[in-house]
Amino acid sequence: xARELSPRRRATLTTAAWTIGFLIFFPVLWTFLTSFKTExxxxxxxxxxxxxxxxxxxxxxxxxxxNYLRHAMNSVIIAFGSTFLGLLVAIPAAWSMAFSPTKSTxxxxxWMLSTKMLPPVGAxxxxxxxxxxxxxxxxxxxxxxxxxLMNLPIIVWMLFTYxxxxxxxxxxxxxxxxxxxxxxxxxxxxxxxxxxxxxxLLLNVILAWNEAFWTLxxxxxxxxxxxxxxxxxxSPEGLFWAKLSAASTLAIAPILVLGWFxxxxxxxxxxxxxxx
Amino acid sequence: MATLHxxxxxxxxxxxxxxxxxxxxxxxxxxxxYFSLLRYNLxxxxxxxxxxxxxxxxxxxxxxxxxxxxxTLRLVGGILLITIVGGTxxxxxxxxxxxxxxxxxxxxxxxxxxxxxxxxxxxxxxxMHPVNGLFAWIADIFGMQPIxxxxxxPMLSVILIVSWGWLPFATLITLTALQSxxxxxxxxxxxxxxxxxxIFFYIILPHISRALTVVVLIETIFLLSxxxxxxxxxxxxxxxxxxxxxxxxxxxxLLQFDxxxxxxxxxxxxxxxxxxxxxxxxxxxxxxxx
Numbered sequence: 001x002a003r004e005l006s007p008r009r010r011a012t013l014t015t016a017a018w019t020i021g022f023l024i025f026f027p028v029l030w031t032f033l034t035s036f037k038t039e040x041x042x043x044x045x046x047x048x049x050x051x052x053x054x055x056x057x058x059x060x061x062x063x064x065x066x067n068y069l070r071h072a073m074n075s076v077i078i079a080f081g082s083t084f085l086g087l088l089v090a091i092p093a094a095w096s097m098a099f100s101p102t103k104s105t106x107x108x109x110x111w112m113l114s115t116k117m118l119p120p121v122g123a124x125x126x127x128x129x130x131x132x133x134x135x136x137x138x139x140x141x142x143x144x145x146x147x148x149l150m151n152l153p154i155i156v157w158m159l160f161t162y163x164x165x166x167x168x169x170x171x172x173x174x175x176x177x178x179x180x181x182x183x184x185x186x187x188x189x190x191x192x193x194x195x196x197x198x199x200x201l202l203l204n205v206i207l208a209w210n211e212a213f214w215t216l217x218x219x220x221x222x223x224x225x226x227x228x229x230x231x232x233x234x235s236p237e238g239l240f241w242a243k244l245s246a247a248s249t250l251a252i253a254p255i256l257v258l259g260w261f262x263x264x265x266x267x268x269x270x271x272x273x274x275x276x
Numbered sequence: 277m278a279t280l281h282x283x284x285x286x287x288x289x290x291x292x293x294x295x296x297x298x299x300x301x302x303x304x305x306x307x308x309x310y311f312s313l314l315r316y317n318l319x320x321x322x323x324x325x326x327x328x329x330x331x332x333x334x335x336x337x338x339x340x341x342x343x344x345x346x347x348t349l350r351l352v353g354g355i356l357l358i359t360i361v362g363g364t365x366x367x368x369x370x371x372x373x374x375x376x377x378x379x380x381x382x383x384x385x386x387x388x389x390x391x392x393x394x395x396x397x398x399x400x401x402x403x404m405h406p407v408n409g410l411f412a413w414i415a416d417i418f419g420m421q422p423i424x425x426x427x428x429x430p431m432l433s434v435i436l437i438v439s440w441g442w443l444p445f446a447t448l449i450t451l452t453a454l455q456s457x458x459x460x461x462x463x464x465x466x467x468x469x470x471x472x473x474x475i476f477f478y479i480i481l482p483h484i485s486r487a488l489t490v491v492v493l494i495e496t497i498f499l500l501s502x503x504x505x506x507x508x509x510x511x512x513x514x515x516x517x518x519x520x521x522x523x524x525x526x527x528x529x530l531l532q533f534d535x536x537x538x539x540x541x542x543x544x545x546x547x548x549x550x551x552x553x554x555x556x557x558x559x560x561x562x563x564x565x566x
Contacts, residue, residue: 092289123304
C-alpha cells in the first residue's frame with residue numbers, strides 16, 4: 001500500500017521499524033560477534049561490541065575438540081536425505097492428486113495433514129523401542145526416514161498447491177501440436193513444475209535442519225546433527241561462550257541465508273495455503 | 277481431468293505416500309495405546325503385564341501431571357499472547373511505507389531460522405546470565421538489580437526464548453494478510469473521519485482475523501511440543517516449574533524407563549493436540565473448497 005505520509009512521520013516510523021528490527025536480530029548478531037572473541041572477552045563486563053581482538057581461534061578449536069565437521073555433515077545428510085526421499089514419494093502423489101483428482105482427493109489431503117498434527121511425543125516410546133531393537137539408535141538412516149515421514153504431509157501439500165496452478169490447457173495444446181508424452185514432460189511439465197519443487201525442497205531442508213525433538217532423543221554422538229550436537233554446550237562446567245558462538249554461527253548461517261530467500265514459500269508452506 | 281493418466285496409474289502414484297503415512301500414523305499410535313495398558317519398565321524386562329487403565333489412573337492423579345498441564349497451558353498461552361500481539365503490531369509497522377522495508381523484514385524474520393538448541397543456549401548464557409549476561413549489564417547501567425532469570429522466573433524465561441523464535445512467523449503471516457487489504461476501503465473510512473483505532477478494529481482486524489486464527493492454531497500445534505528449549509535450559513526444573521507435557525513424557529520414558537506410564541502420557545498428549553487440530557483442519561478444509 002503506497003499511502004502518502006509526511007516526511008517527518010515517515011522518518012519516525014522508519015526509525016522505529018529499524019530499531020525494533022535491530023533488537024530482534026540482535027541475539028544473532030551478538031552470537032556472530034562473540035564467535036570472534038577470546039573466552040575472556042566473551043564474558044567480560046562491560047562487553048565490547050566491536051573493539052576487541054578479533055580471532056578465528058574458536059572456529060578451529062570447535063573443530064579440534066569435537067569434530068565439528070562430522071556433525072555438520074550429519075546435518076547435511078539428514079536434512080537433504082530426508083527431503084529428497086520425501087520428494088521422491090511426494091511428487092507422484094501430489095501430481096496425481098493435482099491432475100487427476102477424484103472424489104477422495106480432498107479427504108486424503110486433509111488426512112495427510114492430520115498426521116502432521118500428532119504430537120511427536122505420542123510416538124516417542126514406540127519409535128525409540130523400534131530403533132533400539134533394529135539397532136538404529138544413533139544412526140543417520142533412522143533420522144533420515146523419521147524426518148522424511150514427519151515432513152511428508154508438508155511436502156505433499158506444498159507440491160499439490162504448486163502443481164494445481166499449472167494450467168491443464170497447456171498440456172492439451174502441446175498434445176494437439178503433436179508433442180509426444182516424453183516431449184510433453186520434458187518441455188512443458190518439468191519447466192513449470194521445477195520452481196514449485198525447488199521451493200518445497202528449500203523449506204523442508206530448513207525444517208529438517210532445525211528439527212530438535214527426534215535428533216535429541218534418537219542420537220548420542222555418532223549420528224548427531226548440529227541441532228543435537230550444540231546441546232552438548234549446555235553442560236554446566238565452565239562457560240565456553242566464544243566456542244558456543246562459533247559453533248552456533250556455523251550451524252545457523254547457511255540456513256539463515258536459505259531462509260531469507262524463502263520468505264514467500266514459508267508463508268505458503270506453513271499455512272497450507274490458508275493465507276495468501 | 278483424466279487425460280494424462282488413467283485412474284489406475286493415478287492410484288499407483290498416490291499409494292506409496294498414503295501407505296507410508298498410514299504406517300507412520302498407525303504403528304506408533306497402536307503401540308503407544310497398547311503400551312499404555314501395560315505395566316512395562318525397561319529396567320525390568322520380561323515382567324510386562326496387562327494392567328488396563330492403571331497407568332492412566334496413576335498418570336492423571338500424579339501431581340506432576342497437573343503441573344505439566346498447567347505449565348503447557350502457561351507456555352502456549354504466554355507465547356501466543358506475545359507473538360500475536362507483537363506480531364500484529366510489528367506487521368502494521370512494516371506495512372507502512374518505511375525506508376528499507378525489505379531489509380527490516382529480513383532482520384525481523386531471522387530468529388525463525390535459528391535452531392531451538394542454539395537460541396536457547398545463546399539466550400540462557402549470553403543474554404540472561406545473571407552475572408556476565410548482557411541483560412545483567414544493562415540492568416546494572418540503569419542501577420537495577422540484575423534478574424537471575426532461570427532461578428527467579430524459569431517459565432517466563434522459556435516463554436521469552438520460544439517467543440523470540442515464533443514472533444517472526446506471526447509477523448510474516450499477518451503482514452502477508454495485511455498486504456492484500458484493499459486500500460480504497462481504508463481511504464474511504466479515513467475520508468469519513470474514522471480514527472486510526474476504529475480503522476484498526478473495524479477494517480483491519482476483520483480482514484486479518486482469518487490469518488491470525490491460522491497463526492494461533494499452527495503455533496499451538498507446534499508449541500504443545502516445545503522440547504529442546506526446555507531440555508537445554510532448565511531440564512524441566514527447578515522442580516517441575518518448566519516441565520510441560522512433552523517433557524514429562526520424555527522424562528518418564530527415557531529417564532525413568534517407565535514405558536507404560538510414558539505411553540499413557542503420550543496418549544493424553546495426542547488427545548489434547550487433536551482438539552486443536554480439529555479446528556485447524558476445518559479452517560484449512562474450507563479454504564481448499566474455495
